[in-house]
Amino acid sequence: MDFVRFIIRRILFGIVVLWLVTLGTFFLFFVIPSDPAVTLAGKGGTPQRVAQIKQRLGLDQPVIVQYWHYLDRLLHGDLGTSFFTGASVNSTIKADLPPTLSLIIGGAVLWLIGGIGVGVLSATRARSLLDRSATLFVLIGISMPTFVVGLVLLFVVYFQLAKHGIQNFAPMYVPFTQSPAQWFEHMILPWITLALVSAATYSRLTRGSLLDALGEDYIRTARAKGLTERRVIYRHGLRAALTPVVTQLGVDVGTLIGGAVVTESVFDLGGVGQALLRAFDFGDVYVILGIVIVTAMAVVVANIVVDIAYSVLDPRVRLT
Amino acid sequence: MSLTEVQFTGATVDQAPSRAIQGRSPWQLAWRRLRSDRVAVASAIIIVLLCLVALAAPLIASLIGHPPAIQYPYGTTDQGLPKPPGGQFLLGTDNLGRDLLVRIVYGARVSLLVGLSSTFIATVLGVAVGLVAGYYGGVIDGVLARGMDVVLAFPYLVLALALVTVLGPSLWMVIAVIAFFSWAALARIVRGQTLSLKEKEYIEAARAIGASPLRIMVIDILPNVIAPVLVVATLLVPTAIVFESTLSYLGLGIQEPTASWGNILAGSQQFLPGAWWFLIFPAVALLITTLAFNLLGDGVRDAIDPGTERIFAARRRRRGIAVEQTQASAEAQQAGTAGGV
Numbered sequence: 001m002d003f004v005r006f007i008i009r010r011i012l013f014g015i016v017v018l019w020l021v022t023l024g025t026f027f028l029f030f031v032i033p034s035d036p037a038v039t040l041a042g043k044g045g046t047p048q049r050v051a052q053i054k055q056r057l058g059l060d061q062p063v064i065v066q067y068w069h070y071l072d073r074l075l076h077g078d079l080g081t082s083f084f085t086g087a088s089v090n091s092t093i094k095a096d097l098p099p100t101l102s103l104i105i106g107g108a109v110l111w112l113i114g115g116i117g118v119g120v121l122s123a124t125r126a127r128s129l130l131d132r133s134a135t136l137f138v139l140i141g142i143s144m145p146t147f148v149v150g151l152v153l154l155f156v157v158y159f160q161l162a163k164h165g166i167q168n169f170a171p172m173y174v175p176f177t178q179s180p181a182q183w184f185e186h187m188i189l190p191w192i193t194l195a196l197v198s199a200a201t202y203s204r205l206t207r208g209s210l211l212d213a214l215g216e217d218y219i220r221t222a223r224a225k226g227l228t229e230r231r232v233i234y235r236h237g238l239r240a241a242l243t244p245v246v247t248q249l250g251v252d253v254g255t256l257i258g259g260a261v262v263t264e265s266v267f268d269l270g271g272v273g274q275a276l277l278r279a280f281d282f283g284d285v286y287v288i289l290g291i292v293i294v295t296a297m298a299v300v301v302a303n304i305v306v307d308i309a310y311s312v313l314d315p316r317v318r319l320t
Numbered sequence: 321m322s323l324t325e326v327q328f329t330g331a332t333v334d335q336a337p338s339r340a341i342q343g344r345s346p347w348q349l350a351w352r353r354l355r356s357d358r359v360a361v362a363s364a365i366i367i368v369l370l371c372l373v374a375l376a377a378p379l380i381a382s383l384i385g386h387p388p389a390i391q392y393p394y395g396t397t398d399q400g401l402p403k404p405p406g407g408q409f410l411l412g413t414d415n416l417g418r419d420l421l422v423r424i425v426y427g428a429r430v431s432l433l434v435g436l437s438s439t440f441i442a443t444v445l446g447v448a449v450g451l452v453a454g455y456y457g458g459v460i461d462g463v464l465a466r467g468m469d470v471v472l473a474f475p476y477l478v479l480a481l482a483l484v485t486v487l488g489p490s491l492w493m494v495i496a497v498i499a500f501f502s503w504a505a506l507a508r509i510v511r512g513q514t515l516s517l518k519e520k521e522y523i524e525a526a527r528a529i530g531a532s533p534l535r536i537m538v539i540d541i542l543p544n545v546i547a548p549v550l551v552v553a554t555l556l557v558p559t560a561i562v563f564e565s566t567l568s569y570l571g572l573g574i575q576e577p578t579a580s581w582g583n584i585l586a587g588s589q590q591f592l593p594g595a596w597w598f599l600i601f602p603a604v605a606l607l608i609t610t611l612a613f614n615l616l617g618d619g620v621r622d623a624i625d626p627g628t629e630r631i632f633a634a635r636r637r638r639r640g641i642a643v644e645q646t647q648a649s650a651e652a653q654q655a656g657t658a659g660g661v
Contacts, residue, residue: 017470025479028486139618143610145562145582147569148603151589159593261477262566266589276478277570280485288482295478 003311010307014300021296022289026070029285030063057083070289079293080286082279089290092275099173099271103263104256106187107194108249115199116238116245119206123214124233134203141200150193150266157189171267190267194260198252202245210241239313246309254302257295350547353623360619363612370609374428381426384410386419388426389577393417402595412597414587420597423579424605430491430580431609435561438495442502443553447545449503450510451537455518465511471504480563484572494573498560506552513545547624554617558610565606581606 054060058069073080079089118138122131158169169189174182213219214237222236223229261273268274272291279287344352354360373380381387386409395417397403402420405412411421453464480497487493517523518541526536567573568582576583581602588598 013469020470021479025482028482139611139614140607143558143562143607143614145565145569145606147566148585148606151585151592151599152603155592155596155599162593255477261481261570265570276481280481280572292478292482 007304010304014304017300018293018296022071022074022293025289025292026067027063029288030066074293079290082284082287084282084284089286092287093272093290093294096270096272096275098175099264099269100257100260100273102176102183102187103190103194103260103269103271104253106191107198108253110191110195111198111202112249114195115202116206118199119203120210120233120238122203123207123210138200138204141196144197146193146197146262147266149196150190150263153189153193154266173269190263190269193266194263201248205244205248206241209244210237213237213241243310243313246313247306250302250306251299254299255295257298350623354619357619357623359615360623363616363619366608366612367616370428370612371432373425374432377425377429381422384419384422386422388418388422388579391416391418395419402591402598405597411601412595414584414598415591420601423584424581424602426579427581427584427602428605428609430574430578431561431564431606434491434495434498434564435557435613438498438502438560439553439556441495441499442556443506443549445499446503446506447510447542447549450507451514451541453507454511454514455533455537455541468504468507471501476501480567481570481572484567489572489575491574494564494567498563502556502560506549509548509552510545513548514541517541517544551617551621551624554613554620558613558617561610561613
């Protein structure tokens with residue numbers, strides 16, 4: 001019963017956040033200085049032409065009315081129509097999702113393997129040389145902006161290979177359905193970029209919480225009853241230590257739906273983030289709103305999933 | 321430490337050393353720990369040097385004789401490409417024939433200004449909101465705490481981009497946006513601490529003698545929450561610097577011709593195969609700066625709260641503190657090797 005009430009409360013809070021995001025973004029963009037109708041009418045656009053376009057797009061109505069219509073459509077799952085391409089925002093986002101999702105999923109797999117692996121190694125061998133160098137690596141990872149890692153990787157791998165006539169790993173996106181091998185080849189550098197930047201946080205989290213967990217009484221109990229060390233560390237220690245990792249994963253994956261824009265730009269993958277940047281350039285309000293809402297929704301859903309995953313991973317956690 | 325020495329040598333009062341035993345406040349102790357942390361001291365020195373370089377940027381530019389925004393016709397090769405380091409241009413030039421060294425030096429101004437001032441604003445805002453929410457509780461706390469949750473639940477990069485697009489990219493806009501997305505984490509910490517502190521007897525005493533809420537918050541509670549705030553604030557600076565360079569890289573931060581490490585790096589991408597200096601030098605400058613702040617932040621945390629995990633733990637282990645933990649991890653290590661992890 002508690003569980004159900006908890007989930008309901010979280011969903012309600014998520015809806016409030018989403019509503020605030022639509023409200024904020026909508027009104028933010030309707031005080032935008034560049035009027036889309038003026039842009040659409042072109043340089044030689046007469047005032048009549050501008051007024052005509054305004055009427056067609058519904059821009060002549062009061063902002064509050066436009067917002068109401070927008071919310072109404074949104075509740076029916078319709079994100080609106082792009083001012084500029086005339087395409088529906090739903091289909092635009094759907095078309096841009098594959099590169100972004102490829103990037104996030106592959107990246108997440110890599111950074112989880114790397115981050116948790118390094119974290120466990122440096123926790124079980126705390127203060128060893130390996131731990132120290134892992135710590136330094138973590139600090140460098142945290143200190144480097146994503147785009148710098150990406151650019152350096154491009155420079156070190158792609159351009160040096162290209163010098164020797166090997167034209168692999170070019171920064172572009174090939175759909176999985178077209179050629180899985182090429183998809184993999186072109187995704188590998190973006191994945192490594194994303195993983196290098198994120199793995200740092202994960203190994204730090206894993207190391208810290210695994211050290212904490214290994215100091216707990218139940219670990220002593222587990223050792224006392226003669227379990228192998230491997231079983232103690234992985235089944236008993238790591239399981240409890242993974243809770244903060246899961247939180248971070250949820251938050252990261254949610255945020256990256258729109259937030260992978262940097263990696264997408266460096267490797268020219270296309271994707272939701274780059275679509276967002278383009279929409280900013282044109283002041284394409286409904287595309288911007290659509291992407292912001294989808295991202296916010298991903299964050300909200302990820303947060304709820306994380307809270308549920310807590311109680312599964314760590315039996316001591318009670319949802320209240 | 322001198323106290324234990326006296327006790328263990330069994331000295332009587334009249335044999336006590338002529339130098340009086342000094343009482344040290346926690347802050348003095350923290351300061352001593354920080355000073356003996358070589359990594360933190362080195363980072364602090366690097367940060368001071370960076371600040372000096374940033375302040376002296378016009379001086380450096382005039383010494384070299386290349387103002388930051390001048391595009392030298394001889395600054396590019398015959399094909400119009402950036403020139404490699406050497407000769408007139410110590411670190412080479414960018415694609416417009418401008419002196420890269422001078423632009424990197426000017427970029428330091430932007431990074432440090434954005435990093436420090438957005439952190440300052442976020443800290444003041446976060447502490448104020450956290451104190452008020454924690455102290456008053458009730459409806460005020462409910463509203464403010466929800467506000468923090470909302471800000472923390474925002475997809476911040478996307479919204480930061482949206483804000484900057486609408487309100488126009490400028491230095492102050494970038495600072496404001498970064499501050500807006502940073503205060504909530506601080507506020508949450510301060511609120512938590514305030515919630516527990518306000519139940520203490522000394523606060524009750526202060527209230528009993530008629531101290532105003534403002535006085536209690538500022539004089540009685542604030543000094544007791546300042547330590548974690550200091551730690552988080554130090555670590556916010558590099559985050560803010562990274563954030564700024566990312567915004568500038570995407571073209572939504574500091575605009576040309578003003579130099580920032582982010583927009584220099586953005587410019588370098590097109591000239592990558594050839595012009596390595598265009599990428600490497602600003603990237604190294606950025607890495608040194610954020611690394612120094614991160615290492616200093618870790619040092620400050622260890623100095624203020626010696627119980628936390630230390631990054632370079634050699635010194636503390638030698639002193640025999642945290643023996644228990646070392647033992648525990650030694651056991652784990654031993655067993656870990658046996659288990660073939």
